[in-house]
Amino acid sequence: MALIEQEVKIALEAESFARLKSGLGLDGVAPRQQVNHYYDSNQSALKAARAALRLRQYDQVSEWTFKQALDQFQALEITQTNAERLDSVPTSLAGAWIQDAGILGALAKVGLAPQDLVVRYGFQTNRWTLNLGWGELVLDQTLYGDQVDYELELEAQDLHLAQDYIAKLSQTYDFPLLAADKKIARVSAYYAELEKNK
Template identity: 25%
Template sequence: MSEELEIEFKNKLSTKEYHRLLEYFKVQENDFFTQENHYFDSNLWELKEMQAGLRIRVLKDSAELTLKTPFNHYLLETTDCLSLTEAKQLLLENKIDSTGQVGKKLRELAIEPMTVHLIGSLITKRFEVKIPTGLIVLDQSFYGEQIDFELEFEVQEDQAGKINFNKFLKKHNLKRVPSENKIIRMIKESQKSN
């Protein structure tokens, strides 16, 4: 189990901007990895109402259950590690593991873990590169009929991070277009198709 503050800046990218950044970082096909995000909420959308998010993330060799909750203008991530077998079984049963720290945190929020169910999924093809000022993440995400591109900049400290993020945008001639969280984009897309 881990708990950490997520301090990141996000920006929508056009297809052209995304490919320009891939070219700048000389990204090869084997530099990418894929992650599946499977999102959960209750029938009453309790997590959405409190601007929180709950997901099982499946990677090539591992998986994790993460709850993101608002905390002082940031998101606090509470994560339980899962094996691939556990994650696949939970997804098959349309539930989460209620025994770990995520389950405990949900109960603290007055949400019974057994009431949450899968609300949708999103697949991301991701490239990450560490630079001196933080972690640059380039995402291509697939959900519903949508494909979108996004830049994320993960940092340890907010003010310096904001300055460095703006410098990065300026250096690469990128217009500031804030991006919504993936879960919000996925929910909007699924509600369009319903």
């Protein structure tokens, strides 16, 4: 199913994350753990198209998601949900891993077929979610390599309301309003820097 995702993402420091998590009453709540793997062609065609293909695995289910940025706050998102977690993460997508016509069509629009894609990055995210009724507030702790980073996301249909709400949280819990890059951008920058320093 295709949808337009709208969200505001704010980068947090560890102390701000802890303060916000506590203030929102999420300290005693276990996070939902997810392991994400991102795929692209050897020529980084998805990255060039401001798109990504992600395999997200939870405890019992998994999902393939194609995302393509439309602007700073919006992205086209198409997801294929699988009834079970995959036994292993495929290193390439030759075969019938992806069956959703929407995802296959989106890949074709950027000149790719599943067999053109290989796994590029993997990381784990611990996610705390709070339903606000009009939007979904998410606190993420993401682990990759020797890094841990933190972010606040607010997904809502009304972006102005989301931005105002985050501004109030910023004042209440004393954190700066620093826009967060997408997770895949942060992870790929980290690994590119490691590669450069070899």
